[in-house]
Amino acid sequence: MEFAHKTVLLHETVDMLNVKPDGIYLDGTLGGAGHSLEICKRLTTGRLIGVDRDTVALEAAKKRLEAHLEKVTLVHSNFSELGAILDSLDIACVDGMLFDLGVSSPQLDDGERGFSYMADAPLDMRMNRDDSLTAYEIVNTWPREELRRILFEYGEERYAPLIAAAIERRRAEHPIETTLPPSSAAQCRRRRCVRSSILQSGAFRPSASLSTTS
Numbered sequence: 001m002e003f004a005h006k007t008v009l010l011h012e013t014v015d016m017l018n019v020k021p022d023g024i025y026l027d028g029t030l031g032g033a034g035h036s037l038e039i040c041k042r043l044t045t046g047r048l049i050g051v052d053r054d055t056v057a058l059e060a061a062k063k064r065l066e067a068h069l070e071k072v073t074l075v076h077s078n079f080s081e082l083g084a085i086l087d088s089l090d091i092a093c094v095d096g097m098l099f100d101l102g103v104s105s106p107q108l109d110d111g112e113r114g115f116s117y118m119a120d121a122p123l124d125m126r127m128n129r130d131d132s133l134t135a136y137e138i139v140n141t142w143p144r145e146e147l148r149r150i151l152f153e154y155g156e157e158r159y160a161p162l163i164a165a166a167i168e169r170r171r172a173e174h175p176i177e178t179t180l181p182p183s184s185a186a187q188c189r190r191r192r193c194v195r196s197s198i199l200q201s202g203a204f205r206p207s208a209s210l211s212t213t214s
Helices: 010-017 034-041 055-064 066-071 079-088 105-109 135-141 144-155 160-173 185-200
Strands: 024-027 047-052 072-076 096-099 210-213
Touching: 010 034, 010 096, 024 034, 034 047, 034 055, 034 066, 047 055, 047 066, 047 079, 055 066, 055 072, 055 105, 066 072, 135 144, 135 160, 144 160
Parallel strands: 024 047, 024 096, 047 072
Antiparallel strands: 096 210
């Protein structure tokens, strides 16, 4: 599936960076490179570092930034490793950083990735497909108390104990393998909560909108 994504608040966000033509900027959630492309257009001798966990997004970004690749460094990593990334590039400081946090629509639209409950697909939900841990493993093997904690802390789900218990009963009969939601509206709501909670847990934590300048 093509990684197509409409950038929100493009000019407003990049304007806040006050891009200097010779500056160094980091996009910590590169995605489809909408913000990064606009930053590159404002650079002359400057440099952009684009970081993303998703190799599909990185490939799409490389194509989109094709005309500016001489001033772009793409990094397959998590923005939580920001310090190590800059150290590896021998960069002491940057002039601005941007983080557009959240799951991208192409990731939701690609049913095979398991982020959406609208398609019957394997429970995957890996932002970085090189990671070994999947949602399948969490749902089917993690202790009930840990599932309850994830649902309560990250999904703010008041029925977390009941949902965790229901998952435990269901998986005892047979593994929960796909994202296909149950038919009732109440159960669909619970599936949304489970998906949201796993995404926000440590293993699958996504991003949210923030931009800062140095």
